[in-house]
Amino acid sequence: MTAFRDLRHYIEHLTDTLGEGEVRRVEGAHWDLEIGGITELSAEREGPALLFDDIPGYPSGFRVFTNFMGTPARSAVALGLPADAPKLDIVRAWKDRDLRLIPPVEVATGPVLENVLEGEDVDLTAFPAPRWHDGDGGRYIGTSCMVVTRDPDSGWVNVGTYRVSVHGKDRLSIWFLDNQHARAIAHKYWDRGRNCPIAVVVGQDPILSTAAAMSAPKGVSEYDLAGGLRGQGVEVLYAPGTDLPVPAHAEIVIVGEMPPREEESVQEGPFGEWTGYYTHSGQEPVVRVRQILHRDDPIILGAPPMLPTIPAGDQAVPLYASTMTWEHLEQSGVQNVRGVWAYARQLMMVVSIEQTGAGDAMRALMAAASRKRPGSVDRYIVVVDEDIDITDINHVLWAMFTRVNPAESIHILRSPTTSIDPRLSPAQRAAGDLSMGIVLIDACKPYAWKDRYPRANRVDEGYRAELRERWKDVLSL
Ligand SMILES: Cc1cc2nc3c(=O)[nH]c(=O)nc-3n(C[C@H](O)[C@H](O)[C@H](O)COP(=O)(O)O)c2cc1C
Numbered sequence: 001m002t003a004f005r006d007l008r009h010y011i012e013h014l015t016d017t018l019g020e021g022e023v024r025r026v027e028g029a030h031w032d033l034e035i036g037g038i039t040e041l042s043a044e045r046e047g048p049a050l051l052f053d054d055i056p057g058y059p060s061g062f063r064v065f066t067n068f069m070g071t072p073a074r075s076a077v078a079l080g081l082p083a084d085a086p087k088l089d090i091v092r093a094w095k096d097r098d099l100r101l102i103p104p105v106e107v108a109t110g111p112v113l114e115n116v117l118e119g120e121d122v123d124l125t126a127f128p129a130p131r132w133h134d135g136d137g138g139r140y141i142g143t144s145c146m147v148v149t150r151d152p153d154s155g156w157v158n159v160g161t162y163r164v165s166v167h168g169k170d171r172l173s174i175w176f177l178d179n180q181h182a183r184a185i186a187h188k189y190w191d192r193g194r195n196c197p198i199a200v201v202v203g204q205d206p207i208l209s210t211a212a213a214m215s216a217p218k219g220v221s222e223y224d225l226a227g228g229l230r231g232q233g234v235e236v237l238y239a240p241g242t243d244l245p246v247p248a249h250a251e252i253v254i255v256g257e258m259p260p261r262e263e264e265s266v267q268e269g270p271f272g273e274w275t276g277y278y279t280h281s282g283q284e285p286v287v288r289v290r291q292i293l294h295r296d297d298p299i300i301l302g303a304p305p306m307l308p309t310i311p312a313g314d315q316a317v318p319l320y321a322s323t324m325t326w327e328h329l330e331q332s333g334v335q336n337v338r339g340v341w342a343y344a345r346q347l348m349m350v351v352s353i354e355q356t357g358a359g360d361a362m363r364a365l366m367a368a369a370s371r372k373r374p375g376s377v378d379r380y381i382v383v384v385d386e387d388i389d390i391t392d393i394n395h396v397l398w399a400m401f402t403r404v405n406p407a408e409s410i411h412i413l414r415s416p417t418t419s420i421d422p423r424l425s426p427a428q429r430a431a432g433d434l435s436m437g438i439v440l441i442d443a444c445k446p447y448a449w450k451d452r453y454p455r456a457n458r459v460d461e462g463y464r465a466e467l468r469e470r471w472k473d474v475l476s477l
């Protein structure tokens with residue numbers, strides 16, 4: 001596992017391992033829609049990571065980096081795995097990873113202190129935060145960012161990724177879904193008549209980004225999780241005047257306090273969300289910024305949400321969802337799982353099993369459906385036999401089209417969704433009703449006569465390998 005020192009180290013490592021073409025430098029694109037648009041168009045064709053520089057109106061060197069884990073190869077490199085690792089091996093490696101928690105290492109200084117701006121010098125508009133989508137209600141500096149808070153009772157440090165937008169020189173807004181840890185922590189301060197101290201970290205290595213988006217149990221710091229994933233504690237320092245640890249090698253850290261919404265709020269959103277729609281907007285609390293730390297020539301790490309069918313953007317979420325579902329299935333007693341793969345982030349979850357008895361497929365479907373997390377939108381769960389390559393959507397569709405009897409293999413449950421689900425009706429939203437259907441599809445050969453199921457006419461794996469070798473010239477075209 002490569003323990004990336006910081007985002008810059010990861011960028012260098014990408015070109016070292018995958019070639020110069022893996023990171024494309026783009027000069028002169030505008031922060032208003034152009035950076036977001038180019039990112040989306042490039043992601044649609046699984047293009048390179050993009051490093052935007054010479055952004056009009058900003059000093060050369062103030063950069064934006066996007067599509068950072070946008071292909072399976074980049075995800076593998078980001079997670080310290082071989083770039084050509086088969087997709088399912090990445091999930092398996094994560095599932096079997098050593099789950100040690102390694103606490104951060106405190107250091108006295110670091111590059112993030114190269115520039116410390118306070119008082120009159122605080123100016124968030126000095127950074128080229130993009131307006132990513134044309135319906136966005138503002139400029140979002142935080143997309144794949146880390147919001148650091150500390151529980152006032154236990155001292156537990158929580159790190160989460162929540163969207164962050166800029167409102168003038170010294171105000172940010174942050175949007176937390178209802179069940180997020182940072183919201184609960186902020187409420188504890190507010191209940192005691194205090195403002196909640198907050199640090200927003202913009203620009204960190206991909207392991208930290210991944211850990212921040214994970215839902216570590218209450219009391220477990222995502223810093224410790226990141227340390228475990230990278231095999232070494234993350235180097236942190238305390239933002240001056242706070243008890244909030246921030247990565248010493250971060251690109252930008254914004255420090256301030258969040259008063260309760262009743263005291264100060266702003267219009268937050270709308271923002272193009274990961275489902276591919278705009279849903280949430282409303283009055284949200286602000287961060288009153290009192291300090292900005294940043295490196296020379298800082299890089300904003302941007303992960304603008306795109307349609308979830310685009311195979312780029314943030315790959316960590318589907319990988320993590322696949323891994324956690326696989327673990328959940330095994331913990332639920334489903335032992336014959338051969339793989340789990342999430343499509344469209346996790347709107348469709350596909351599980352492959354080796355059937356050993358009648359009812360295995362249904363057991364797997366029910367167990368997968370019971371893994372509901374706050375903030376998730378689950379629509380379809382599909383179980384297929386082990387001969388299906390679940391990382392190939394065409395293969396999955398073939399199983400769904402030819403091994404399902406719609407009259408008996410499809411089951412619909414009602415299950416809670418989340419407020420950004422675009423299919424919630426206005427009436428449901430008004431009533432706070434988050435119930436939604438979820439479809440369970442048994443696309444396995446029926447166990448009772450699976451050995452008599454018609455034989456498939458696809459070239460088998462062994463002969464495929466032989467042909468690929470013998471007919472390289474023809475088949476590599
Ligand atoms: C790119 C990205 C953006 C996210 N944006 C938000 C957001 O705006 N609000 C939110 O509540 N969760 C958001 N999430 C999900 C949270 O990061 C995730 O639920 C995480 O577990 C929250 O941390 P917590 O468990 O410590 O509360 C986002 C995740 C990713 C990967």
